Amino acid sequence: MIVKQFRTHFKNELSEVYPTTEIDSFFFLLIDEYLGLQRIDTVLKPDFKIDEAKLSILNKALQRLKNQEPLQYIIGKTEFYGYPFFVDKNTLIPRPETEELVEWILNEIENLDLSENKKLNILDIGTGSGCIPISLAKNLKNTTISSIDVSADALKMAKKNAELNKVNINFIENDILATNNLPESYDIIVSNPPYVRELEKVEIQNNVLENEPHLALFVSDDDPLIFYNKIAELAKKHLSKSGILFFEINQYLGKETLEMLIKKGFKNVELRKDLFKNDRMIKANI
Numbered sequence: 001m002i003v004k005q006f007r008t009h010f011k012n013e014l015s016e017v018y019p020t021t022e023i024d025s026f027f028f029l030l031i032d033e034y035l036g037l038q039r040i041d042t043v044l045k046p047d048f049k050i051d052e053a054k055l056s057i058l059n060k061a062l063q064r065l066k067n068q069e070p071l072q073y074i075i076g077k078t079e080f081y082g083y084p085f086f087v088d089k090n091t092l093i094p095r096p097e098t099e100e101l102v103e104w105i106l107n108e109i110e111n112l113d114l115s116e117n118k119k120l121n122i123l124d125i126g127t128g129s130g131c132i133p134i135s136l137a138k139n140l141k142n143t144t145i146s147s148i149d150v151s152a153d154a155l156k157m158a159k160k161n162a163e164l165n166k167v168n169i170n171f172i173e174n175d176i177l178a179t180n181n182l183p184e185s186y187d188i189i190v191s192n193p194p195y196v197r198e199l200e201k202v203e204i205q206n207n208v209l210e211n212e213p214h215l216a217l218f219v220s221d222d223d224p225l226i227f228y229n230k231i232a233e234l235a236k237k238h239l240s241k242s243g244i245l246f247f248e249i250n251q252y253l254g255k256e257t258l259e260m261l262i263k264k265g266f267k268n269v270e271l272r273k274d275l276f277k278n279d280r281m282i283k284a285n286i
């Protein structure tokens with residue numbers, strides 16, 4: 001089959017599932033990934049012949065897309081903060097909102113009044129693909145970064161991503177809800193923990209619900225701030241004197257999360273919106 005024919009077949013197969021612009025974007029990403037062809041090549045080489053082996057890979061990808069599997073899981077990778085990351089079903093696909101949290105942390109660190117040889121100690125809780133600690137490590141020189149996750153499979157992927165991006169992260173397998181003490185004292189603690197309530201499942205797209213790890217997403221309706229309460233308690237004990245706590249949060253629980261932190265005695269608690277104008281992240285000083 002030639003690439004022009006495959007494009008028509010691809011469009012026909014997916015037209016009832018996705019809008020045309022999205023189908024085009026899937027098509028170009030897949031031919032780049034599996035055939036090494038750029039968008040312009042579909043004009044310059046419309047008769048490019050796809051060999052049987054490659055056609056079979058492309059058709060499998062097409063079937064998975066038809067079943068609404070995220071493209072990132074099909075090709076096994078994505079990009080976050082400009083860096084490549086492997087992802088699979090054990091790791092949440094990093095979101096653009098989280099890139100904004102990383103940006104905020106880096107800006108705050110830039111504004112810290114650090115002595116020449118002060119080495120920052122950072123802890124990330126709920127690492128998933130490792131997107132937060134790895135992006136921080138790529139942009140910070142004098143730092144030690146540790147990262148906790150309860151999922152051994154997610155940590156395996158995060159380690160692979162640290163190697164891919166050539167950074168050193170100390171990964172720790174641990175259930176944060178069952179932890180009463182952290183291993184060290186930290187200058188920054190950051191977490192994007194599970195925060196979607198069961199009652200919000202109706203708002204979640206099918207491709208997320210059916211493919212992304214529920215362990216990474218959901219909390220009970222009765223205690224939606226369970227991770228925030230626990231991490232804030234640990235942060236009170238384990239943040240250094242001028243330490244900062246950063247959270248990505250549930251957009252519907254901005255006020256509640258902010259009040260919880262103030263009640264626990266955190267200072268300068270600041271709530272920020274994401275690019276979609278939803279309450280999405282919080283910074284608090286010890």
Ligand SMILES: C[S@@+](CC[C@H](N)C(=O)[O-])C[C@H]1O[C@@H](n2cnc3c(N)ncnc32)[C@H](O)[C@@H]1O
Binds near residue numbers: 094148177192215
């Ligand atoms: C919302 S995901 C965030 C992943 C990644 N940091 C990101 O921003 O894309 C939450 C992560 O917390 C982890 N997690 C869930 N329960 C946990 C627990 N009890 N202790 C530690 N990590 C947990 C999940 O495995 C998942 O990787």
